[in-house]
Amino acid sequence: MLFNSLDYILFFIVFTFIYFLVTAKFRWILLLAASYFFYMCWKWEFVFLIIFSTLVDFYCGIKMSNAESFSKRKLFLFVSLITNIGVLFYFKYFDFFTASINQFSGSNFQPLNLILPMGISFYTFQTMAYSIDIYKRKINAETHLGKFALYVSFFPQLVAGPIERADKLLPQFQFNNNKFKFENFISGTTQVLFGLYKKVVVADLIAIYVESIYGTYELYTGFTLLFATYLFAIQIYCDFSGYTDIAIGSARILGYDLMENFRTPYFSKSITEFWRRWHISLSSWLRDYLYINLGGNRKGRILTYRNLMITMLLGGLWHGASWNFVIWGFLHGLYLGLERLFKFPSYIDSKSTIAKLVSGVICFNLVCLAWIFFRAETLSKSIGIISRIFEIEFFLNLNIKDTNIFMSIIFNIMIFLVLEKTIKNISKNKTTKSLKFSFIHAVLIILIVLFGVNEGSQFIYFQF
């Protein structure tokens, strides 16, 4: 069941209605059942994988919490991490590693060709964070299996995050006596509708254009490829932040707060700033549980750069089992390393507005360069696209392909920018004046009806 389907909208309306009719004490049962149902609508077999992860982490959590000795805690942390990483490796990385070994050594290991369970990277990271936090005595283990299972499988954020921390989400399940609040409903609905608009209008329209250009890139001029890459940057932002908005909005209507995952990342002046504003739940996860544990910036200059690079390489690999994602991570690691070397973020903060603007443009282009590796299916294709962009002979001329799609994209990007600012301002003012919201909701619905792509396409981040 995709967020951008009528199935989900109907499911959510019916569920919300029943949810607020049920006594607060038993709501977690309903929420857990709905979460498993939501996941089983995709492939019912894989719900057992979530249950398996839940049971292992629940058991290890209790054991760690009760353990007095450090070694025992370490042992159960090890069991939890090995189980989670093992499952992730088996489903996501086994074929990649065997293919790479075969390529380099000439061996002939057979691939498993398994279906990748949806959202596995997200819920695995969430449960690993839980285990590490208990190990570090930051939180106590959850003693209620049902509520812990809900923490792992909470349907609004199950398949593509935000990757929530236990200390923030678990307490919300303890005794949720939320009433069906008008304020929550209004702001949640605004976010859901805006998320839907970003996904089914902006991202899906751009996807048609980008797909046609990247699919046969040799046919197009450098400028067309550059333009398609810029559009892909907007597509992936609208696709992923659109999903996140629907997740956060849905949760808010039910009375739960999920963390912010994006803060207009393309307006960043440096790559360092970009990573504070892009996929915040993952970047903060990588910082807290990987970079800092590797030593962070506390062990000298060289090791800091090493730690940065390892973090970003693994961050790249988290997205997918392919060398393209590794290179994407490498490029970001390189950017961050260079910025740190030249103390760029603090330098640019002290400069004039024009310098900041130029820096923002450069930063956006660097991010786009990395997106080419993210979007192109193979390494040779990525290199082909980049070299074509820099071929002066073929640079000029923009191929707009389908005028209708092209005009709709341009029109909706402008509308999107206006709406993002307007919605942000209204949310800041915390106003609940019906007229403003009624108008915005009606406009968003009309825009979705007029421009929405009806193919019911998947969210890009579902594959991770």
Place this chain on the structure above:
Amino acid sequence: MGKWIKYLVITFVLLFLMDKILGSILFQLKSNTYVGQSGGKINDFTENFQYANILAVGDSRCAHHVDPTILGKKSYNLSHNGMSLIFHTGLIDELLSANKNIKIDTLILNVSLKELTYPTKNHFNDIQFLKFYHGKNKWITKHINQIKDYEKYKFIFSTYSYNGDFSTTLLNSLFKKKSSNFLNGFTPNPESPRDSINVAWQLKRTNNKLVTDNFYVSKINQNYLLHISEICNKKGIKFICFASPTYSQESIPNKFKQSLGSFFKSNDIIFLDYSNAFYKHKELQNIWLWKDVFHLNRKGAKVFSNILRKDLNSTDSYLGQRLEAFGGQKSN
């Protein structure tokens, strides 16, 4: 409770008003536009022409290949890029079944051989590009409603009829409202210096073979073709199908040729196969006539349209040759 009611009432009233006002404006704009493939051209033909000696319908390989002015002064090309058979069937149904004033002598329909054997889900979805006729044309309405379970409910919004069509409706009506299709609906592919490079590159990586293990016209496509044939029979229109040429030969298995031949023959539909015309007509081997492997450019369209004109002028004898090639017999 008061704020809930206030919010709901205001939202529904606003939504209703916006939808109705915008729907009416778009209806007016779309009805008075005479350019653009998914509306304007239809208006242009139904209002400015109404009669065609030869009407060409098909996808981009008809839109860019068939110059109706070469086929005859009173010919028209009503093709739409990227559309499959379901779209063309809906269009012909709307044009000929619903519209009593239209007169056509010969209808030529470009068919894709690959699509004939294996229509995909995307092919069926092409009918949604005729959403403007939902509720107005029975055949189109029925097939749009079959896309998804909830599809018909989306038409509660009158603006949904213009879904995916808003920008061009607006642009065409604002800037090109009165310009008619001076090429009789033909949309030539302008030549460019990159054409030969594109063809050479595509030849290297494109699989131009008709890869199929299904050697029969799929049942669903048979139904579409028979529906068009039935309309043509009722209206006394000669119905001819043709397959467009490609830069290199599409490899069509004999078994498929035979089944195609017997399908068209048993249903009395003339079929002109140009899928291997690249080898039969040496003039098409000039790389400068091609935009890419699948599409001729403006110069190429002239060459092909002349070949097509000759064949259409001698359809009866040509039909005999074709059917023999397919293992069939000439129909009377």
